[in-house]
Amino acid sequence: MKNAKLCILTSLAVAVTAGMAALPTSSAAAKTLVYCSEANPEGFNPSLFTAGTTFDASSRQIYNRLVEFDRGTTNIVPALADSWEVSNNGTTYTFNLRSGIKWQSNDRFTPSRDFNADDIIFSFDRQRVDSHPFFNVSGGTYEYFQGMDMPSLIESVEKIDDLTVRFNLTRPEAPFIANLAMDFASIMSSEYADQMLAAGTPEIIDQEPIGTGPFRLVDFQPDAVIRYAAHEDYFRGKAPIDDLIFSITPDSSVRFAKLQAGECDVMPFPNPADLDAMRADPNINLLEAEGLNTGYLAFNTERAPFTDVRVRQALSMAINKQAIIDAVFQGSGVIAKNPIPPTIWSYNDAVEDYAFDPDAARALLAEAGFADGFSTNVWAMPVQRPYNPNAARMAELIQADWADVGVTAEIVSFEWGEYLRRSKDGEHDTVLLGWTGDNGDPDNFLAVLLGCSAAQDGTNRARWCHQPFEDLIQAAKRTADVAERTSLYEQAQVISKEEAPWVTIAHSRVFEPISSRVSDFRIDPFGGHVFYGVDIQE
Amino acid sequence: MLTFLVRRLFLVIPTFVGVTLLAFALIHLIPGDPIDLIAGERVVSAERRVQLEAKFGLDKPLHQQYLIYMGHMLQGDLGDSIVARRPVVHEFFARFPATVELSVIAIFLAVIVGLPAGILAGVKRKSAFDHSVMAVSLTGYSMPIFWWALLLILLFSVNLGWTPVSGRIDVKFFFDRVTGFMLIDSLLSGQEGAFKSTVRHLILPSIVLATIPLAVIARMTRSSMVEVLTDDYIRTARAKGLSRLRIIDIHALRNALIPVVTVIGLQVSVALGGAILTETIFAWPGIGKWIIDSISRRDYPVIQGGVLMIAATVIVVNLLVDLLYGVINPRISHA
Numbered sequence: 048m049k050n051a052k053l054c055i056l057t058s059l060a061v062a063v064t065a066g067m068a069a070l071p072t073s074s075a076a077a078k079t080l081v082y083c084s085e086a087n088p089e090g091f092n093p094s095l096f097t098a099g100t101t102f103d104a105s106s107r108q109i110y111n112r113l114v115e116f117d118r119g120t121t122n123i124v125p126a127l128a129d130s131w132e133v134s135n136n137g138t139t140y141t142f143n144l145r146s147g148i149k150w151q152s153n154d155r156f157t158p159s160r161d162f163n164a165d166d167i168i169f170s171f172d173r174q175r176v177d178s179h180p181f182f183n184v185s186g187g188t189y190e191y192f193q194g195m196d197m198p199s200l201i202e203s204v205e206k207i208d209d210l211t212v213r214f215n216l217t218r219p220e221a222p223f224i225a226n227l228a229m230d231f232a233s234i235m236s237s238e239y240a241d242q243m244l245a246a247g248t249p250e251i252i253d254q255e256p257i258g259t260g261p262f263r264l265v266d267f268q269p270d271a272v273i274r275y276a277a278h279e280d281y282f283r284g285k286a287p288i289d290d291l292i293f294s295i296t297p298d299s300s301v302r303f304a305k306l307q308a309g310e311c312d313v314m315p316f317p318n319p320a321d322l323d324a325m326r327a328d329p330n331i332n333l334l335e336a337e338g339l340n341t342g343y344l345a346f347n348t349e350r351a352p353f354t355d356v357r358v359r360q361a362l363s364m365a366i367n368k369q370a371i372i373d374a375v376f377q378g379s380g381v382i383a384k385n386p387i388p389p390t391i392w393s394y395n396d397a398v399e400d401y402a403f404d405p406d407a408a409r410a411l412l413a414e415a416g417f418a419d420g421f422s423t424n425v426w427a428m429p430v431q432r433p434y435n436p437n438a439a440r441m442a443e444l445i446q447a448d449w450a451d452v453g454v455t456a457e458i459v460s461f462e463w464g465e466y467l468r469r470s471k472d473g474e475h476d477t478v479l480l481g482w483t484g485d486n487g488d489p490d491n492f493l494a495v496l497l498g499c500s501a502a503q504d505g506t507n508r509a510r511w512c513h514q515p516f517e518d519l520i521q522a523a524k525r526t527a528d529v530a531e532r533t534s535l536y537e538q539a540q541v542i543s544k545e546e547a548p549w550v551t552i553a554h555s556r557v558f559e560p561i562s563s564r565v566s567d568f569r570i571d572p573f574g575g576h577v578f579y580g581v582d583i584q585e
Numbered sequence: 586m587l588t589f590l591v592r593r594l595f596l597v598i599p600t601f602v603g604v605t606l607l608a609f610a611l612i613h614l615i616p617g618d619p620i621d622l623i624a625g626e627r628v629v630s631a632e633r634r635v636q637l638e639a640k641f642g643l644d645k646p647l648h649q650q651y652l653i654y655m656g657h658m659l660q661g662d663l664g665d666s667i668v669a670r671r672p673v674v675h676e677f678f679a680r681f682p683a684t685v686e687l688s689v690i691a692i693f694l695a696v697i698v699g700l701p702a703g704i705l706a707g708v709k710r711k712s713a714f715d716h717s718v719m720a721v722s723l724t725g726y727s728m729p730i731f732w733w734a735l736l737l738i739l740l741f742s743v744n745l746g747w748t749p750v751s752g753r754i755d756v757k758f759f760f761d762r763v764t765g766f767m768l769i770d771s772l773l774s775g776q777e778g779a780f781k782s783t784v785r786h787l788i789l790p791s792i793v794l795a796t797i798p799l800a801v802i803a804r805m806t807r808s809s810m811v812e813v814l815t816d817d818y819i820r821t822a823r824a825k826g827l828s829r830l831r832i833i834d835i836h837a838l839r840n841a842l843i844p845v846v847t848v849i850g851l852q853v854s855v856a857l858g859g860a861i862l863t864e865t866i867f868a869w870p871g872i873g874k875w876i877i878d879s880i881s882r883r884d885y886p887v888i889q890g891g892v893l894m895i896a897a898t899v900i901v902v903n904l905l906v907d908l909l910y911g912v913i914n915p916r917i918s919h920a
Contacts (some may be wrong), residue, residue, distance in 0.1 A: 079756075079757070081756055086878075087878070089668050089669055089670075090669060090670055095670065097623065097624065097625060097627070185663070186640070186667070186670040188637060188640070190623055190624055190627070190629070191627075193629075193630075193633055194624065194628075195628045232668060250670070253670070254671070265759075266759065268679075268762070268870060269669075269676065269680060269870060269875075270755060270868075270870030270871075270874060270875060271752065271753060271868070271870035273828060274750075274759065292756045294756050294868070295753075295866040295868060295870070296751055296753060297868060297874070298865055298866050298868070300735055301735075301738065301866055301867070301868065302750050304735075304738050304739065304742060304743050304750045304751075305750045305751060308742055308743055308749070308750050308751060309747065310750050310751075310752075310756075310880060311792050318644050436654060461615050461616065462614065462615070462616050463617070463622070463881075464617025464618065464621035464622045465616040465621070467619045467622075467624075467625070467626065467628075468617065468621045469620050471628050480626065482624070482626060504628050504630050505628045506626075506627060506628045522806050538850065577692075585739040
């Protein structure tokens, strides 16, 4: 018995010593930034998913794209591509790739070559070609690629040489470059993919990512922690911080408590009620910026009485938007007069919004034959979104405003998935929803949300297909000339105001509380979190 | 004993079938499906929806989906998560140790405080101590967990700085996970301060999670004691001149413990099923939060697999409780 005890103790001691020896010794001088992220990422391949949380954990730290958004702006800058040329007819894009870009490595993979055209072909063909060996790996759902209509747009991706690649499109599409800066277009290593496929574990490339980006994944504990280390050979230079840690903290009050206690340095999505306390805390800097989003109420223009433009205009006039901004956004939003936010190029500031005028609304309703009003419904989303922090409250305010002009509105809500599906199918009279921009291009709002094809597939919740508007946005897709596109979109915004398929309600402001030790953190207009370039005082 | 075990294990089969059927039926009764949620405000075209339904096996009639699921389950395959695209079993065991660790500590805390408090309150019925225990346990039982947890965080973590706000260990510690139990892994890591950090991180969540079980155990023990102490055989023992301590210890407590053990077993089952609120507030990476997230994302394989695994845990705990009855009171025979 004594011997057995001795044996157990000795084994334990050996295990402890071995454990100690196997551990990486953390350098005392390493600069570590802790980000209290809001949720668990779905995975580490941004082309498979659509959630911002997943992009924060993958594309925005680990990967690069051919072109990217300049940090904190919607401007497109060269990234893996040095430069590009567009053919005169707008259907061929030729990219000249940067040389000498290094891939990261991990326990399974050490790259034998730098980034080249094969990686571009792999990353796009995987999402595009259904016979590709990786097409079905990890579920094979490329919803952003699908949603941006890439399968029908890209005819082929050709390798001209190691550092030149050509995209042949089926039609001219001016927003194509902006699409390539989106997360789903992140570039993965084809060499890593080949090795993992040969080893019979292709899904590993989606779980243990290898990118060219500023941080490499070190460890992931689901629902708890994600650890990254700076990529020493990053082509823009090593990040100022050495280690980046995502401490997953779902509750916003707890994130704030952690920021106060010094357990994290940056936190997303603060609770609006905590903003004043954050401003008052000397150890916290509360950054704020205008969000790239629009919250709106869409009239179902296929249903009477919303087929009549006068009714839509009258109900637009009947809503007191300032009261909504004050009550629902509590000051963290601005009134929207256009479908696109003011931060997007081609925003038409000359458009005049409908002033809040219940008398004029009543007169216009009478003119349309509804002097005694009518009954309708307002659908209110069951979830909180940046463009609408409290849809139920917003719906109540709208209900009261409309009651004032004789219109009785019933508030309707469903579970979120059901809400999306039913509103897509046009079961509503009027519906509250919104949109956060994907790529900073006006097309991403105007065509996706108000175009005729969107009226068929359902993203256009107003189901509004108006030919003069459609002609303008289609013409803007076909030309690469930004001045011409700007003019076309400006005209389109005038029409959308006159025709009033939506009541444009608000653009919200985005808040980002950070520790006062953190420097050069920039709010991403797309709602993401990019940590390259951010520094922290020790 | 062996016959009892075999009989119980046979009973497990219909229980499992019932659980899978119920879980399967209930999740398909919830409106919406994973495909609606994959796209969010964006829209999945009708053509794409058909492709995705086929990919996730949602295109078949429900009874076929169920039979296919059961077929895979019998081969030990609980399917892949629609969200994480990884095997459900793998995802479950990545989180289960966190839940077990927190539950065991919390229930231990609830028992070592609740049991003596209940016994004393029962023995000293209608005393000031009894009234205090009942008042405190009633408060604990009715306390909104969310509010209670935030209150503790604000007081002990933010204002006093005594305990960390959330998580299982300070993020500066990084070591290989051997068992998944942070108390053990931090010890094995040999890193200075890792074990202490783990203990400090356990304090608030285990107090919060222990609150309700503690209240229930204290109240149950008290009422059970009160009942037993008025029984004839206790009066007889007193008449025989046995000491008060001996009466309580040998005669009253053993009999009073039977219902208490049942209650403790139930509390363990509940805690092992994942303490959703506690796990969410303290960012505790356990299975409760995982399953709730999966419900909101309609991740069918995770909900089904997760419920099944929790059911298995509850069945095992109940079996252990049944066996424990015999140990506490030899008159209860499993033969």
